[in-house]
Amino acid sequence: MPPRLNVSAFSRSIAFRPKPQVQWPARSALRMAPSQSRFYADDAPAQDRSHKPSSEPIEHVSEEAAKTAQIMGEKGPDVNQGTPVEDIVKGDKEAQKNLPKVMQDAIKQGNKTPAPKGSRSYSTMMTRSNEGADMGLVDFEAASKLPATPGLKFEAPTLPLPKDGHVKHRYDPVVEQVTNLLMRHGKKSVAQRQMAVTLQYLRTSPIPTINPARPLLPGAPPPSHLPLNPVLYLTLAIDSVAPLLRIKAIKGAAGGGAALQLPNPLSQRQRRRTAIQWILTAASKRRNVGSGKNSLGQRVAQEVISVIEGKSGVWEKRNAIHKLGVAARANIVLPKRR
Amino acid sequence: MPSANCLRSFSQLSLDATAHSTAASRFLQPRVACFSTSAARHANPQMKKKGMTAAPKKGVKTLNTKKSKGASNNDMGKRPAQGERKAQRKRIVLSNNNALEVSSLKDLSKANVLSEANQGLVMGLPEPVVDALRDVEAFKTTQGWSFFRRPAVLMRKEAIQLVQLFKEAEDSAAGATKRTIRRILTGERKGGKSTLLLQGLSTAFLRQWFVINLPECQDIVNAHTDYAPLEGSKPIQYTQDTYTAGLLSQTLKANKAYFEKATITQKHELPVTLPAKAKLKDLVAIGIANAEASWPVFKALWTELSQPGQPQILLAAEGLSHIMQNSEYMNADVKRIHAHDLTIVRHFVDHLSGAKQLPNGGMVLAATSKSNAPTSPALDFRIKSAEALKTKTELPQWNPYTAVDMRTMDALKDLSDPKADLDVLEVGGLSKEEARSIMEYYAESGMLRHQVNDSFVTEKWSLAGMGNIGELEKNSVRTRL
Numbered sequence: 001m002p003p004r005l006n007v008s009a010f011s012r013s014i015a016f017r018p019k020p021q022v023q024w025p026a027r028s029a030l031r032m033a034p035s036q037s038r039f040y041a042d043d044a045p046a047q048d049r050s051h052k053p054s055s056e057p058i059e060h061v062s063e064e065a066a067k068t069a070q071i072m073g074e075k076g077p078d079v080n081q082g083t084p085v086e087d088i089v090k091g092d093k094e095a096q097k098n099l100p101k102v103m104q105d106a107i108k109q110g111n112k113t114p115a116p117k118g119s120r121s122y123s124t125m126m127t128r129s130n131e132g133a134d135m136g137l138v139d140f141e142a143a144s145k146l147p148a149t150p151g152l153k154f155e156a157p158t159l160p161l162p163k164d165g166h167v168k169h170r171y172d173p174v175v176e177q178v179t180n181l182l183m184r185h186g187k188k189s190v191a192q193r194q195m196a197v198t199l200q201y202l203r204t205s206p207i208p209t210i211n212p213a214r215p216l217l218p219g220a221p222p223p224s225h226l227p228l229n230p231v232l233y234l235t236l237a238i239d240s241v242a243p244l245l246r247i248k249a250i251k252g253a254a255g256g257g258a259a260l261q262l263p264n265p266l267s268q269r270q271r272r273r274t275a276i277q278w279i280l281t282a283a284s285k286r287r288n289v290g291s292g293k294n295s296l297g298q299r300v301a302q303e304v305i306s307v308i309e310g311k312s313g314v315w316e317k318r319n320a321i322h323k324l325g326v327a328a329r330a331n332i333v334l335p336k337r338r
Numbered sequence: 339m340p341s342a343n344c345l346r347s348f349s350q351l352s353l354d355a356t357a358h359s360t361a362a363s364r365f366l367q368p369r370v371a372c373f374s375t376s377a378a379r380h381a382n383p384q385m386k387k388k389g390m391t392a393a394p395k396k397g398v399k400t401l402n403t404k405k406s407k408g409a410s411n412n413d414m415g416k417r418p419a420q421g422e423r424k425a426q427r428k429r430i431v432l433s434n435n436n437a438l439e440v441s442s443l444k445d446l447s448k449a450n451v452l453s454e455a456n457q458g459l460v461m462g463l464p465e466p467v468v469d470a471l472r473d474v475e476a477f478k479t480t481q482g483w484s485f486f487r488r489p490a491v492l493m494r495k496e497a498i499q500l501v502q503l504f505k506e507a508e509d510s511a512a513g514a515t516k517r518t519i520r521r522i523l524t525g526e527r528k529g530g531k532s533t534l535l536l537q538g539l540s541t542a543f544l545r546q547w548f549v550i551n552l553p554e555c556q557d558i559v560n561a562h563t564d565y566a567p568l569e570g571s572k573p574i575q576y577t578q579d580t581y582t583a584g585l586l587s588q589t590l591k592a593n594k595a596y597f598e599k600a601t602i603t604q605k606h607e608l609p610v611t612l613p614a615k616a617k618l619k620d621l622v623a624i625g626i627a628n629a630e631a632s633w634p635v636f637k638a639l640w641t642e643l644s645q646p647g648q649p650q651i652l653l654a655a656e657g658l659s660h661i662m663q664n665s666e667y668m669n670a671d672v673k674r675i676h677a678h679d680l681t682i683v684r685h686f687v688d689h690l691s692g693a694k695q696l697p698n699g700g701m702v703l704a705a706t707s708k709s710n711a712p713t714s715p716a717l718d719f720r721i722k723s724a725e726a727l728k729t730k731t732e733l734p735q736w737n738p739y740t741a742v743d744m745r746t747m748d749a750l751k752d753l754s755d756p757k758a759d760l761d762v763l764e765v766g767g768l769s770k771e772e773a774r775s776i777m778e779y780y781a782e783s784g785m786l787r788h789q790v791n792d793s794f795v796t797e798k799w800s801l802a803g804m805g806n807i808g809e810l811e812k813n814s815v816r817t818r819l
Contacts, residue, residue, distance in 0.1 A: 196816055203785075204434045204484055227436035228784045287415055291423040 174235045174272065175199075181276050182300070197297025202230040202304065211310030216240040226308070237307040241278065241314045242271035243321045247328055254331075262332065263325040278314045279303050430477045431484035432468065438784040439487055446491075451544045452505050456493040458772050460779040463489045463540055470543045473591040475553035476536045482811050485785050492776045492807070494530070496765050497537050504541050507699050511650055516699030520690055522658065522753070524721050525765030527708035528808025534765055535654055535705040542652035547700065548596055548643060550589055552655040552686060556710065557581070559677050561666035568633070568681060576667065577681045582632035585682065586625045586639070596649065597622070603645055606638035618642055633681055640685075644697035651700035653689055658704040659714040661687065662746040678745050691749040692760060716746035724753040724762045767805030770795060776807070777814060785815045 069075060086103065089095040096107065149156055157165075164170035171179075175195060183191035208223050210216065217240050226233040245263045253260035266274070283303040288295050306312040394400045444450075445462045463471070468489055471477060483489050491497070503519050510517040523531045542549050552558065558581060568575040590597060600618035610624050610631050618639070625635025643651060655661070661683045664674035677683045688694045689702045696702070706721070715737070722734045733754070736742065752758035768776070774795045780786035788794055802809035 200485075200816065203436060204431070206435065228438075229787065289418060289423075290426045292427050 172231050172235075174238060175231055177269070177272060178234065178238075178276050181273070181280060182296075194294070194297035194300065197294045198301040198304070199230040199234070201298050201301035202233045203227055205301070205305055208305055208308045210308070214310030214315055216308065223308070233308070234304055237304045238272050238275045238279070241307055241312070241318050242275035243318050244271065245321070245325045246270075246274070247321065247324050260331055261324065261328040263328045275314070275318075278317055279307060279312075282312060282314055428479060430472070430479060432472070432477065432489050433483075433487055434485055435487070436784070437485060437487040438782065440490075440779060440782045442782070443490055443779070446540065446544060448544050448546070451541050452501055452508075454498055454502070456501075457495065457498045458493065458775050460490050460492050460776055463491065464544075467540045467543045470549070470592045470594075471536060471539060474539065474549060474551040474588050476539050476551065478532055481533065482815060485815055486783050490779065491533065491537050491540070492768075492772060492779075493537075494534075494768060494772050494807075496530075496534055496763060499763065500534060500538050501541060503701065504538075504545065507650060507701055508545065511699040516695075516697070517759070518689070518692075518696040518700060518702065520692065520702045520752075520760040521704075521763045522690075522721065522724075522760070523703065523705040523765055524725075524762050525708075526767075526803075526806055528806055528812075529708075529765045529767070530807045531705045531707070531765050532656060533807075534763075535656060535703055538701070538703050539652065539654060542650075542701075543592070545650075546595065547650045547652050548593055548648070549652045549654070550585070551592075551652075552585070552682070553588075555655055555657040555660035555683075558680060558683055559660050559665035559667070561668075565667050565680070573679070574669070575679050575681050575684060576675060577633040579629040579632050582636055582682060583626050583629045586622050586632055586636060589639075590619065590622045590626065600642065602642065604638075604641055606634070606641065608634050608638065636682075636685075646698070648698050650698055651696050652703065653686060653696070653700070654703045654705075655686055655690075656705045657707045657710060659706060659711040659717050662714040662717040662749075663712060663743060676745055678749065687749050690760070692752055692758065693749075714743070714746060715740045716743045717750065720747070720750040720753040721762055725764065727754070727756050728762070728764075767803065768799070768807055768810065769805065770799055773799045773802075773805055773810060776810070780811075780815055788814075 085099070086107065089099065096104065099107070169176075178198075179188070179191045179195045182194055205227060207227060210223050216236060220236055220240070221229075221232065226236070243266065245265050248262045248264040249259040250262060251259050280300065283296070283300040286299040286302065288299070290298065303312060303314075307314055440460075443460065443462045445464045446456075446467070447464065450456065471489075477483055477489075493501075500521075503521065507517055507519050523534055525531050539549060539551060557563075558578065563578050563581045565576045565578050568577050597617075597619040602612075602616060602618055602621060606612075606621075608621075608624070608631060610628055612621060612624065621635060621642075622639060625632045625639075642648070661677040663677060665677040665680060665683075667675040667680070669675050678687055686702075686704075689696060690704055706717075719734060719736055726733050750760070752760035753762065774790065774792075777786060777790050777795055777798065781788065781790050798810060798814050799805050801813050
């Protein structure tokens with residue numbers, strides 16, 4: 001069996017060709033030979049009318065007008081710019097009939113600016129009896145001024161937008177995530193109340209003492225700053241105990257039906273989610289000492305404080321996961337390098 | 339050592355068996371080694387089948403060693419003592435050590451409390467006043483005192499109006515006709531009615547008036563304390579001994595400065611004998627100690643206060659609509675007792691309606707509530723007509739299909755009378771300047787982390803329903819999220 005050779009590649013790859021005889025026959029199977037069969041379109045260069053002036057596309061109205069003007073020795077429209085439809089149909093009654101309604105109205109109106117429609121007979125604004133009509137709208141006068149940028153109804157917002165500028169993302173992401181994980185049976189407002197209680201508790205609780213054996217995130221603010229910024233307090237607690245990875249068990253991959261433990265890195269949101277769930281579980285297992293509906297929020301806050309102080313059992317969970325992850329590191333098979 | 343007889347019989351045992359080696363004897367006595375002492379005739383022990391034991395009888399407790407699901411969750415710890423949970427829920431916290439000290443905060447004092455220059459400023463309450471307010475239970479759990487380092491109040495427009503009334507009362511006290519100024523605080527929910535009442539109380543404490551405060555009218559009428567018919571009253575009235583004793587104790591604590599000096603000048607008929615040279619303080623202490631004597635002691639105290647030369651009196655009550663209807667107490671015919679038939683309520687309502695005047699002048703303040711208020715159509719009607727008189731609009735018509743409480747209507751008839759001095763003090767929204775002032779206080783305390791500029795103030799002011807102070811605090815300090 002002859003060796004499989006790419007003939008064309010062979011001829012290309014050899015740079016030095018002393019004898020032309022060494023070359024393979026010119027008619028190789030790989031070379032495109034002109035086909036013996038012919039198609040109808042091939043044989044008619046005479047039928048190509050594309051260069052005939054009659055086959056050229058009709059010129060644009062303005063181009064035509066420009067040409068006419070050039071012939072007549074006048075100054076026609078600028079060809080580099082498009083011509084508005086209104087200019088084209090100007091004075092042409094027949095063409096105007098076919099225009100859309102809006103344009104017909106505009107032509108009828110002429111240069112006059114339309115009067116504002118919809119001035120209601122009744123008021124849509126509630127006013128207090130003892131005060132003026134100021135509804136507390138921010139920069140109300142400024143909004144009614146003509147904006148500088150054309151095409152905008154109101155003034156353009158200054159960029160960058162504020163953090164709480166979007167109605168759906170107006171709260172801190174961590175607070176929002178905790179609230180959603182606190183929520184049961186879709187009762188978000190109940191969860192929000194508990195969240196508010198938690199933050200209030202953190203705000204009024206004494207300054208935490210940090211346990212050096214359980215270091216918080218590097219670059220964490222001093223503990224005296226925490227109670228005045230309860231959102232930071234919460235975020236620091238969550239991010240400090242958040243595990244870096246999770247252990248993924250792949251069924252039967254270890255042989256003999258045993259699951260193969262593989263460490264799997266988590267994204268920031270996933271890490272926070274795990275930490276929040278640990279904290280919430282620990283909080284719900286705490287003893288309910290008081291009474292009333294704010295109890296859960298208080299217990300969550302107590303758990304957050306104990307996390308910061310290094311007393312919480314959540315730290316054990318995190319360490320266990322990390323230990324398992326170190327052990328399972330051996331199971332990672334990286335793809336071979338070639 | 340075993341006896342020889344015993345040993346012999348032991349050695350004979352196997353020999354006997356071999357001697358009578360018949361089939362019958364073999365069945366009777368199986369062969370065993372002659373020194374074995376085990377019970378050879380016993381059959382092999384059978385394994386007991388499971389579940390053969392009879393089910394336990396009904397109602398008999400059996401030992402259950404299985405882990406049950408609920409057992410791990412059951413909290414077996416020590417329960418909090420009786421009343422501890424409620425105490426925790428009702429605890430009033432007036433300071434937050436984390437909050438920053440506001441350097442610009444000035445205290446109210448006897449000299450500056452009546453000044454109109456305070457308008458729009460946040461003023462701190464001095465410590466003795468805070469203690470006195472705590473004694474008369476003027477602080478509430480729903481208010482946001484626990485956020486700040488120490489209690490401070492905003493001298494809003496209505497507060498200045500109230501302060502001016504205090505000034506009027508003091509001015510008239512110097513003259514011949516001693517005025518009793520009577521006001522009902524009304525307004526929207528979370529609008530600051532209770533806080534304005536607290537401001538009134540603190541003004542009275544600062545100006546060294548005598549203060550009697552009914553901290554929550556609901557507690558008087560909800561039948562949680564004992565009651566007894568008052569002897570010799572017609573129509574029959576009812577005293578509440580425990581409640582009155584509590585009120586006396588609060589009053590004694592709150593008006594400490596007055597009781598230090600006050601002496602007994604009149605003769606009083608009391609069920610308990612007073613020691614000689616007793617002071618007014620001792621008289622009140624007797625009323626606190628013996629609950630049965632509390633009402634006569636209260637009357638005696640009032641008589642003493644009515645003497646010329648005594649200080650002006652502030653009578654205050656919170657949650658007015660509770661005492662403008664039938665109480666939860668029942669009379670002998672198992673009919674509801676009207677709240678005005680309770681002696682304490684009667685005492686307050688008489689002074690509010692103008693049936694009695696404060697002898698040395700003073701003020702009667704009653705705050706309505708919008709969150710804890712039973713419907714009292716008569717009170718609502720009277721308040722509406724007073725507002726109509728103020729705004730000079732058409733007077734409201736009584737809905738003929740609602741049952742009318744004539745006693746309330748009569749007690750508050752001065753509200754519909756433009757000449758009478760019973761009036762409403764409407765607590766409305768803050769102005770933007772006031773809102774800015776209090777928001778700067780929030781920010782300086784470290785409770786509001788935002789730059790307080792015009793647009794921010796306006797935003798929060800409008801979100802708070804055009805300056806409702808409770809909502810303003812909620813959306814700038816509490817931020818429910």
